[in-house]
Structure formats: C-alpha cells, structure tokens
Amino acid sequence: MIRHDDALAIVLEHTPTLEAVDVDIVEAEGAVLAEDVASDVDLPPFDKSAMDGYAVRAADVASTPVELDVIEEIRAGVAPTKRIEAGTCAKIMTGAPVPAGADAVVMVENTEPASGGRVRIVRADPAHADICARGEDVARGATVLEAGHPVRRQEVGLLASVGRRRVRVHRRPSVAVLATGDELVDIEETPGPGQIRDANSWSLLASCRRAGVTADHLGVARDTEADLRAKIAEGLRRDVLLVSGGVSMGDWDLVPGIFREAGVTTHFETVAMKPGKPTVFATRGRRVIFGLPGNPVSTLVAFRLFVWPAVRKMMGHPLPSPPPLAAMLVSPLRVGGRRTRFAPVTLRWEDAGYVAEPVPTHGSADLVAFCRANALAVLEPGAHEAGSRVPAVTLDL
Ligand code: AMP
Ligand code: MG
Numbered sequence: 001m002i003r004h005d006d007a008l009a010i011v012l013e014h015t016p017t018l019e020a021v022d023v024d025i026v027e028a029e030g031a032v033l034a035e036d037v038a039s040d041v042d043l044p045p046f047d048k049s050a051m052d053g054y055a056v057r058a059a060d061v062a063s064t065p066v067e068l069d070v071i072e073e074i075r076a077g078v079a080p081t082k083r084i085e086a087g088t089c090a091k092i093m094t095g096a097p098v099p100a101g102a103d104a105v106v107m108v109e110n111t112e113p114a115s116g117g118r119v120r121i122v123r124a125d126p127a128h129a130d131i132c133a134r135g136e137d138v139a140r141g142a143t144v145l146e147a148g149h150p151v152r153r154q155e156v157g158l159l160a161s162v163g164r165r166r167v168r169v170h171r172r173p174s175v176a177v178l179a180t181g182d183e184l185v186d187i188e189e190t191p192g193p194g195q196i197r198d199a200n201s202w203s204l205l206a207s208c209r210r211a212g213v214t215a216d217h218l219g220v221a222r223d224t225e226a227d228l229r230a231k232i233a234e235g236l237r238r239d240v241l242l243v244s245g246g247v248s249m250g251d252w253d254l255v256p257g258i259f260r261e262a263g264v265t266t267h268f269e270t271v272a273m274k275p276g277k278p279t280v281f282a283t284r285g286r287r288v289i290f291g292l293p294g295n296p297v298s299t300l301v302a303f304r305l306f307v308w309p310a311v312r313k314m315m316g317h318p319l320p321s322p323p324p325l326a327a328m329l330v331s332p333l334r335v336g337g338r339r340t341r342f343a344p345v346t347l348r349w350e351d352a353g354y355v356a357e358p359v360p361t362h363g364s365a366d367l368v369a370f371c372r373a374n375a376l377a378v379l380e381p382g383a384h385e386a387g388s389r390v391p392a393v394t395l396d397l
Pocket of ligand 2: 180181182223245246252294
C-alpha cells in the first residue's frame with residue numbers, strides 16, 4: 001500500500017501531456033494553450049473615454065465650476081473631427097475616441113447643461129482623467145498569453161480582442177467508462193433480489209464532462225473473463241480507460257488480472273486511503289488506465305484524487321492538482337487504522353476562514369450522505385480535535 005500523495009505523484013509521472021491541436025476559441029474554454037499568443041493591435045487601440053461625459057483640457061477644469069463651449073458630440077465607433085482648444089470641450093460617450101487636445105473626461109454626473117451650446121462643469125477630479133490610454137493594457141506585437149495558460153472565459157474574450165478565432169491548445173483525451181458487476185442493472189430496471197442499479201457509469205461520465213472531456217460509455221461488463229477481456233480491449237483504444245468495480249479482493253474481482261493479460265504496466269493496486277483502497281493505476285504506452293473501486297463514493301473519491309489530475313495533466317495544466325484548502329474541524333473525529341481518511345464534510349466560510357463539518361455517513365456506498373458533502377477532509381490516522389486545522393479537498397469544481 002502506498003500513500004495517496006505518493007500515488008498521485010506516480011499517476012502524474014506516468015501521464016503524458018497530449019499534443020497540440022487547433023480549435024475554435026469557444027471550444028478552447030477549459031483547455032490549455034499550447035502556443036504563445038501575441039496581440040495584433042494596441043489594447044486599447046486608441047485613447048478611449050472611460051465615461052459618458054465631456055472631453056476637456058484638464059487645465060480648463062482645474063478650478064470649478066466653469067462653463068465650456070461644446071464643439072462636437074463623439075459617440076463610440078466615430079472618429080472626432082475637431083481639436084479641443086482652450087475653453088472648449090466635446091460631448092463624449094463611453095468607448096468613443098478622445099479628441100486631440102483633450103486630456104481628461106469629466107463624467108456627465110459632474111456636469112449641468114448651460115445655455116448657448118455650453119456645459120457647466122460642476123466638479124472635476126484631477127486624480128481621474130477617465131481616459132484609457134492607447135496600448136496601456138498591451139502593446140501591439142507583445143505576448144498577451146503564454147503557452148501553458150488555461151483558457152477560461154476571460155481568455156476567450158482576450159483571444160477575440162487580439163484577432164484570434166482559432167488557437168492552439170493541448171488535445172483533450174478520449175475517455176472510455178466501463179462498469180463491471182453481475183449485480184448491476186440499468187436505470188430503467190427495478191432491481192431484483194441481490195441487484196442494484198449501476199450508479200458509477202453515470203457519475204463517472206458526469207465527472208468526465210465536469211473535467212472538460214467527453215467520455216464514451218462501454219456499458220456494463222459481467223464478471224466473466226470473456227466479457228471483461230472484450231470490453232477492456234475496446235476501452236484500451238482510448239487515451240484513458242476508467243473501469244469501476246472488480247478491483248478488490250473478492251473471487252470475482254477479475255479486473256487486475258485482465259489488465260495484466262492486456263499487457264499494461266501496473267504502477268499500483270492499493271492506496272492507503274479510506275475510502276478508495278483498491279485503486280489500480282496502469283499504463284500502456286501513452287494510455288492511462290484506472291481500476292476504480294466499485295463502491296459509488298469510493299469511485300468518485302478516487303476520480304477526484306487521481307483521475308481528475310491525470311486528465312488535467314494530459315490537457316497541459318501547469319498545476320494538475322491544485323492544493324487543498326485549510327479548514328477548521330467543527331467536531332472531533334477519530335481515525336482508526338493506518339489509512340488516510342477522506343471524510344465527507346460541508347465546508348463553509350465562518351468569521352475569517354473555512355470550517356469543515358463532518359457529514360454523518362454509513363461509508364463508501366452511502367451516496368446519500370456524500371451528496372450532502374461539498375468537500376473531503378483529509379485526516380491522517382489518530383485523533384483530530386474540534387478546532388484543529390485540516391486540509392480539505394473541494395468537490396465543487
Ligand atoms: P467491487 O469492487 O466490484 O467488489 O464492488 C464493490 C461494491 O460496489 C459492491 O457492493 C458493488 O455492488 C458496488 N458497485 C460496483 N459497481 C457499481 C456500480 N457501477 N454502481 C453502483 N455500485 C457498484
Ligand atoms: Mg464487482
């Protein structure tokens with residue numbers, strides 16, 4: 001048995017980052033840049049008004065109130081035609097180009113209409129010119145985003161601003177999800193004696209979707225060598241194969257044997273954690289294979305701790321597994337045995353930090369309790385007093 005952090009290190013060490021592909025920028029959301037991106041324009045491209053108001057010479061409004069002649073009205077998208085001379089100003093809208101001669105904008109709230117085509121500047125703030133200067137965000141030709149930068153919503157907007165409709169990102173892995181077990185029935189069926197509905201196929205498919213990758217469902221393999229062999233062979237055509245169940249110590253837990261038969265290299269088969277002990281990690285070439293424990297909570301905990309970071313590594317994330325949060329335990333917890341406990345908790349903000357309240361649970365099959373949790377407290381064996389600080393891994397990604 002190895003520690004969960006050593007297991008994660010092994011997973012990341014053996015998981016490749018996938019090659020680059022060109023995609024539409026909206027599709028790139030959730031992926032990671034595989035190129036440096038330079039701007040083809042100054043941003044902003046011209047001196048731009050930050051306010052609806054009047055473009056003025058700052059010297060003219062050094063003492064207020066003062067009246068100025070309004071010589072032009074400039075709206076967004078239209079170039080000014082006149083120069084602002086002493087005693088004059090132009091009415092200007094947000095986003096419109098600042099006319100020559102003006103070096104400040106007074107917002108409309110600080111003005112009053114005056115007679116004879118004039119405006120009365122009631123007050124002006126010398127500390128705020130309210131002009132976005134050409135190139136102040138980035139100069140044309142400069143790098144705005146570097147390879148390895150994750151594409152979020154804001155990067156999509158920036159990519160569009162610098163003239164990019166397509167961008168190079170690391171390819172997302174293809175994933176196959178396979179549930180195993182003679183006892184499993186489909187959602188539409190009412191379980192008969194000894195049967196349960198397959199939960200893991202669906203929770204794993206949803207987990208993949210949340211991680212930004214689409215997964216194919218290979219269905220349910222029965223606990224026979226022939227069925228497992230065929231479906232695992234199909235799954236090994238993807239970048240990632242997730243098999244749930246069949247990895248523990250029972251007589252019908254055949255998955256690790258079929259993995260070996262398929263020529264994979266197994267890196268670990270058990271992790272000193274609860275839940276999630278029978279977690280298998282293997283590779284074949286550049287493909288990664290996980291045997292996840294069958295219990296529905298265990299499968300999701302193992303996905304969160306190992307599969308999610310692996311998928312992120314494949315997609316080129318510089319930080320595949322972001323650090324946990326620090327939280328204060330609300331009630332004491334004793335962890336017996338020698339495995340690290342990943343205890344379901346509700347994490348909330350109180351006073352000046354996170355507090356973690358343990359969720360009562362019947363264990364690794366108790367999806368009902370798990371649905372009440374939004375994080376996992378990471379507890380080493382021993383006694384944890386109320387008020388002690390513990391790492392917490394968020395489940396709400
Ligand atoms: P196993 O690892 O195959 O021994 O499964 C451990 C436990 O998880 C057993 O109680 C199984 O019935 C249950 N289990 C296995 N696969 C699934 C699944 N896809 N959905 C729900 N429960 C499952
Ligand atoms: Mg089974």
